[in-house]
Amino acid sequence: MPILNNVFLGSQKNAIKLMATDLETGMQISIPATVTEGGAITIPARLFTEIVAHLPEDDVQLQVKEEAPTTIEVACGASSMEVLGLPATDFPLAPEPESEAVCEVTGELLRGMIRQTIFSASTDETRPFLTGVYLLVEGKEIKMVATDGGRLALRRVSLDPPARQKMNAIVPAKTMHELARALAGGEEKVTVNLAEKQVVFVQGQLRVTSRLIAGQFPNYQQVIPQEFKQRIRVNTDRLLQAVRRVSITARDSANVVRFEVAGAKMTISSNTPEVGRAREEVEVAAEGEGMQVAFNAKYLLDVLGVLDAEETQLELTGPLSPGTLRPGGRNDYIYVLAPVRVYA
Amino acid sequence: MPILNNVFLGSQKNAIKLMATDLETGMQISIPATVTEGGAITIPARLFTEIVAHLPEDDVQLQVKEEAPTTIEVACGASSMEVLGLPATDFPLAPEPESEAVCEVTGELLRGMIRQTIFSASTDETRPFLTGVYLLVEGKEIKMVATDGGRLALRRVSLDPPARQKMNAIVPAKTMHELARALAGGEEKVTVNLAEKQVVFVQGQLRVTSRLIAGQFPNYQQVIPQEFKQRIRVNTDRLLQAVRRVSITARDSANVVRFEVAGAKMTISSNTPEVGRAREEVEVAAEGEGMQVAFNAKYLLDVLGVLDAEETQLELTGPLSPGTLRPGGRNDYIYVLAPVRVYA
Numbered sequence: 001m002p003i004l005n006n007v008f009l010g011s012q013k014n015a016i017k018l019m020a021t022d023l024e025t026g027m028q029i030s031i032p033a034t035v036t037e038g039g040a041i042t043i044p045a046r047l048f049t050e051i052v053a054h055l056p057e058d059d060v061q062l063q064v065k066e067e068a069p070t071t072i073e074v075a076c077g078a079s080s081m082e083v084l085g086l087p088a089t090d091f092p093l094a095p096e097p098e099s100e101a102v103c104e105v106t107g108e109l110l111r112g113m114i115r116q117t118i119f120s121a122s123t124d125e126t127r128p129f130l131t132g133v134y135l136l137v138e139g140k141e142i143k144m145v146a147t148d149g150g151r152l153a154l155r156r157v158s159l160d161p162p163a164r165q166k167m168n169a170i171v172p173a174k175t176m177h178e179l180a181r182a183l184a185g186g187e188e189k190v191t192v193n194l195a196e197k198q199v200v201f202v203q204g205q206l207r208v209t210s211r212l213i214a215g216q217f218p219n220y221q222q223v224i225p226q227e228f229k230q231r232i233r234v235n236t237d238r239l240l241q242a243v244r245r246v247s248i249t250a251r252d253s254a255n256v257v258r259f260e261v262a263g264a265k266m267t268i269s270s271n272t273p274e275v276g277r278a279r280e281e282v283e284v285a286a287e288g289e290g291m292q293v294a295f296n297a298k299y300l301l302d303v304l305g306v307l308d309a310e311e312t313q314l315e316l317t318g319p320l321s322p323g324t325l326r327p328g329g330r331n332d333y334i335y336v337l338a339p340v341r342v343y344a
Numbered sequence: 345m346p347i348l349n350n351v352f353l354g355s356q357k358n359a360i361k362l363m364a365t366d367l368e369t370g371m372q373i374s375i376p377a378t379v380t381e382g383g384a385i386t387i388p389a390r391l392f393t394e395i396v397a398h399l400p401e402d403d404v405q406l407q408v409k410e411e412a413p414t415t416i417e418v419a420c421g422a423s424s425m426e427v428l429g430l431p432a433t434d435f436p437l438a439p440e441p442e443s444e445a446v447c448e449v450t451g452e453l454l455r456g457m458i459r460q461t462i463f464s465a466s467t468d469e470t471r472p473f474l475t476g477v478y479l480l481v482e483g484k485e486i487k488m489v490a491t492d493g494g495r496l497a498l499r500r501v502s503l504d505p506p507a508r509q510k511m512n513a514i515v516p517a518k519t520m521h522e523l524a525r526a527l528a529g530g531e532e533k534v535t536v537n538l539a540e541k542q543v544v545f546v547q548g549q550l551r552v553t554s555r556l557i558a559g560q561f562p563n564y565q566q567v568i569p570q571e572f573k574q575r576i577r578v579n580t581d582r583l584l585q586a587v588r589r590v591s592i593t594a595r596d597s598a599n600v601v602r603f604e605v606a607g608a609k610m611t612i613s614s615n616t617p618e619v620g621r622a623r624e625e626v627e628v629a630a631e632g633e634g635m636q637v638a639f640n641a642k643y644l645l646d647v648l649g650v651l652d653a654e655e656t657q658l659e660l661t662g663p664l665s666p667g668t669l670r671p672g673g674r675n676d677y678i679y680v681l682a683p684v685r686v687y688a
Binding site: 044047050051054055056071078079080081082083084241242244245246248249274275276277278279280281282 | 388391394395398399400415422423424425426427428585586588589590592593618619620621622623624625626
C-alpha cells in the first residue's frame with residue numbers, strides 16, 4: 001500500500017491535523033494554523049519531512065488542490081514548492097478506538113521508563129511476546145518490563161493521582177521507540193488509554209495509537225532474585241569505563257568479561273587467546289561471600305549507560321545464577337542479568 | 345599481507361615511533377617517551393586505536409615482549425592490557441626515499457587547499473590520472489587542481505619564501521584525505537618534498553609518504569573560461585540554502601536545477617513531473633547578458649559548502665558552456681562547472 005508512505009494533512013478549525021500509520025502504529029498531531037479554506041491531502045512522508053526540515057524561519061502557507069493531479073503547494077519566504085500527493089480519501093483511516101483513560105504520567109518520566117527498559121526487549125520474531133515492553137498499571141504504580149530471556153529490565157514509577165483502572169499489556173518495542181521520540185519531555189502529562197487490543201497515548205495534541213502484542217508475558221517476578229550472596233557498591237561511571245576497556249579484548253570471545261572481588265577491589269578481566277587480554281581494578285564496597293562470575297559485557301554496558309545514578313549496586317547470587325544491578329540506594333529500577341557459564 | 349593491518353611501534357631515543365602503510369601511502373610519527381629499554385612490535389591497528397581511545401587520562405606504560413608469542417602490554421592507571429602482535433622484523437619497511445624539499449606551507453593552508461579541491465577528483469578507476477589531486481609548485485605559488493571531467497576546482501596559495509624547485513605531480517585523493525586528517529591545523533609549517541615517483545609531507549614529527557599517480561593531468565588552464573557573458577554576485581549562504589531546498593524536488597531527475605536572472609532577482613527552480621517542483625528567488629547583483637542555465641545541484645552544493653566567503657561570484661558563458669564560481673572579490677579559488685544541457 002504505497003499510501004502508507006504518505007502523511008495525511010487535513011484542515012481543522014484553526015489547526016491542521018497530520019496523521020501517519022503503518023496499520024499497527026498510528027500517530028496524529030494537530031498544530032495551530034489559520035485556515036482560510038478547508039482541504040486535505042496525503043503526501044510522501046520522507047519528501048515532506050525533508051522539505052520542512054529545510055524551510056527558512058518564516059510562516060508557511062499550504063495550499064491543497066484536491067482534484068487530480070492532487071498537489072500541495074508549500075510556500076515560505078521566497079521559496080515555493082509544489083508536491084504531488086494522493087487523495088486524502090484513499091488514506092486508511094482507522095476508526096478512533098473507544099478507549100478508557102488508565103493513568104497519567106509526565107512526558108519525562110514516560111520517556112525515561114522506555115529508555116531504561118526497551119533495550120532489553122527481544123528482536124526474535126519467533127517469540128513475539130518478548131519483542132514488546134510489558135506495561136502494567138495498578139493502583140499507585142506504573143511499571144514497564146522488557147526481557148529477551150537473558151536479561152530483564154524493570155522500571156517502576158509512582159502515580160499521583162492513582163490509576164483509574166488496572167492494565168497489563170505488551171506494547172511493541174517499535175511503538176515505544178517512536179513514542180519516546182515523539183513525546184515532549186518535561187512535565188507535560190501523557191494519558192495512557194486502553195482500548196480493545198490497542199493502547200493510546202495522548203499528550204496535548206499528540207496521539208499515538210498502537211496494537212498490542214497477544215500472548216502471555218513471562219512471570220517477571222519469578223526471575224528477580226530475592227536473595228543475594230554478595231552485594232557490591234561501585235561508582236557507575238568508573239565501572240562503565242572499566243567494562244568498556246576490558247571488553248575490547250573480549251569482542252572475539254562472545255564479550256565475556258569476568259568479575260571477582262577481593263577486599264575493596266573488584267578485578268574485571270577478559271581473555272581471548274588469539275587477540276589478547278585485559279585486566280582492571282576498580283574500588284568497591286562489598287559485603288557477603290566472594291565469588292567469580294562472568295557476564296556479557298554488552299549487556300552490562302547497555303544498562304550502565306541508562307542507570308542515571310552515581311552509584312551502582314550489584315548483587316550476585318553465584319556463578320550460574322542471575323545477578324542484579326540497580327541504582328545505588330533506589331528500588332525503582334532493577335536489571336536482572338544471567339551470568340555466562342565460564343566458571344563450572 | 346595481514347601485517348599491513350598492523351601498526352609498527354618501535355623505541356627511539358626519548359621517543360616511540362609509530363608507522364603504518366598500505367604500500368602506497370605510509371605514515372609515521374614520533375612521540376616523546378621515556379625509554380628504559382629498546383624494543384619494537386607490530387599490533388593490529390584497529391584494536392590498538394580502540395584501546396588508546398578508551399584509556400584513562402594518565403601516563404601510559406608500554407612493555408614489549410619480542411620473542412614468540414610477541415605481545416605488548418599497555419598499562420594505564422588501574423587498567424592493564426596485553427595484546428598479541430607480529431614481529432617488527434616482518435613489517436615491510438620501505439627504504440626512506442631520497443627526497444628534496446620543494447616548499448613550505450602552513451598546516452592550516454594545506455588542509456584548506458585539500459578541502460577545497462579533493463571533492464572534485466574522480467572516483468573512476470579507469471582514468472587513474474583523474475583520481476588524484478594535481479599538485480603544482482613554481483616560484484611564489486603552490487596550486488592544487490582536481491577534476492572529474494564535469495567540474496574542476498583550482499586553489500592557489502602564495503609561498504613565502506618561494507619554492508626551492510618546481511614540481512608537478514598527481515597525488516592520490518586517498519592520500520590527500522588522510523593527510524588532511526593527520527595534519528595539525530594552525531601555523532605549523534608542512535614541508536613538501538619530492539622523491540622519485542613519491543611525495544613526502546613532513547610536519548614536525550609527522551611524515552606522510554605517498555606514491556604518485558602516473559599519467560598526464562588534463563590541461564586545466566584550457567578548461568577555465570577566460571570571458572563571461574553574465575556576472576552574478578550573491579550571498580553564499582542564501583544561495584546554498586536556496587539550492588538545497590530547490591534540489592529536494594530534483595533528486596529523481598538527475599539533480600537538475602535551473603537558474604535565470606531577471607533584474608536583481610535570480611530564480612532557481614526544479615521540476616520532476618512525477619514528484620513535484622520548486623522555485624525560489626534570491627537577491628543578486630548581476631551584470632551582462634541574461635540567460636538560462638542548468639546545473640547539477642550536488643556539484644553546486646559541494647563547492648558552496650567550502651567556498652569560505654560571504655559572497656559568491658558566478659560567471660556564466662552560456663547554457664552549453666562552463667560557468668565558474670569563486671569567492672567574491674578573490675582570485676585564489678575557482679570552480680568550473682559544466683552546465684546540464686536542458687536548454688537547447
